[in-house]
Ligand code: FAD
């Protein structure tokens with residue numbers, strides 16, 4: 001008998017560990033365990049999503065003729081960890097071998113690698129082929145490059161998949177990348193329709209009650225929980241995205257509009273990352289819509305680049321850089337995370353709206369994550385480990401493999417530029433160009449100093465000044481340093497003082513929000 005554990009982000013019927021297996025000879029194991037629900041204090045919506053999707057998936061597996069052991073969080077015998085529960089299943093079933101798809105997170109993969117010795121059984125750990133680029137291919141690509149630029153990886157991926165590739169092996173439309181068409185400022189009006197909602201069914205309502213009890217002090221609200229929890233719902237969201245939002249996805253990819261929580265984004269990451277959808281089916285849907293003439297090329301190409309380019313590159317970088325990636329701190333930043341990341345209580349309209357979206361939906365779109373909240377944390381010199389913990393807690397799509405490289409690499413430049421060629425640092429001018437936030441803000445985006453000056457402005461110049469030794473040599477920062485050099489000494493002193501006063505005025509978050517701390521008020 002074969003024991004096949006399936007982790008909470010492996011909820012895919014075509015999972016490698018299920019292929020070619022005789023159903024009568026296998027026992028599948030899904031485990032709700034305290035270690036996973038609390039290794040960080042996840043947003044309530046993330047716990048509801050995973051547990052509800054696991055429960056629905058187990059039912060579908062049984063309907064398909066599999067024998068499934070399902071361990072619930074409130075089972076009195078529950079050992080609280082994957083290893084503890086696999087040990088119990090080994091006792092129950094005396095399997096001849098264990099078969100599992102590799103984990104998405106380093107700490108879980110290390111635990112699995114210890115199982116063979118621990119249980120005295122063969123453990124077959126299979127590559128996760130829901131990702132398009134096998135890890136050995138990614139490592140070979142990385143070894144052949146001096147700089148690990150995403151664009152060159154992306155072109156290889158286009159050829160590998162044949163997506164938007166013509167029979168003569170050239171890119172559809174003649175260009176690989178239409179990014180220059182994808183930087184429009186926000187539209188005047190909100191999109192006509194929000195993404196389709198999937199109201200909680202009985203299973204989800206039961207999990208919501210569990211989470212509102214056991215995890216009531218975790219961050220976030222559940223009132224608007226409406227995420228897909230089955231593959232069928234995820235496919236419905238994909239169809240809704242392709243017809244309603246994909247046509248404008250490319251053009252407004254970098255835009256922000258106050259109160260428009262999803263704009264023209266897909267909202268598919270939660271379904272993709274727990275396995276309800278595969279990246280390839282999303283890309284094929286976008287490509288087919290382009291060929292039917294329903295979406296422009298810049299939109300289809302833009303989405304495909306996010307999916308087979310960025311998403312896969314980020315995953316490859318995680319496994320290339322771990323375990324060291326967890327520890328990086330290029331700027332040696334030590335400041336505590338501000339309290340407003342948890343409360344949203346700040347006069348900075350851009351930050352307040354981004355935190356509100358995060359709290360209410362366990363979501364923020366890419367530019368809110370990168371150029372508002374990530375940018376602020378880097379400019380303010382926040383300890384990157386605290387920033388990474390916050391991102392891992394608050395987003396329903398967050399798993400370390402995707403969160404760490406995006407946060408520590410792309411957004412905080414804490415890896416010193418392994419992933420990005422320059423820090424994504426921007427002053428208020430960038431946020432003003434790409435959003436309507438500044439119009440309703442108490443700060444004046446045009447001012448650098450003074451009580452009502454936009455904090456991003458002084459912080460931006462102070463960041464460049466503070467980190468001059470580490471950054472001046474970066475050829476992509478030549479222009480901002482040339483501008484800084486033209487500031488009069490008095491102006492520089494005023495900017496430094498403005499930044500210092502603002503940073504001193506920020507309330508730090510109490511410990512205990514992200515990770516359990518004994519005696520914390522959030523327990
Ligand atoms: P869309 O804008 O509709 O994009 C479509 C899809 O492209 C996404 O669903 C996602 O699967 C993929 N994608 C786009 N950009 C990236 C990227 N940089 N990395 C990986 N996939 C990408 N994404 C996560 O899935 N989990 C995270 O924990 C996460 N943390 C992030 C932290 C920071 C600081 C930043 C800057 C980005 C982070 N991202 C993360 C990437 C991106 O912001 C989200 O994938 C996206 O906002 C999810 O919303 P969506 O599905 O509406 O995306």
Ligand code: DLZ
Pocket residue numbers: 006007008009010031032033034036037038042046047050051103104105106108109399
């Ligand atoms: C995120 C999460 C949560 C909150 N709970 C569980 C759980 O109870 N059982 C489970 O199998 N998975 C859960 N997950 C997802 C896991 O953390 C994820 O599968 C691993 O981190 C991948 O290595």
Ligand code: SF4
Pocket residue numbers: 347348349350351427428429431432437438439441442443444445454455456
């Ligand atoms: Fe954000 Fe500054 Fe604009 Fe206010 S003025 S919304 S703080 S960028």
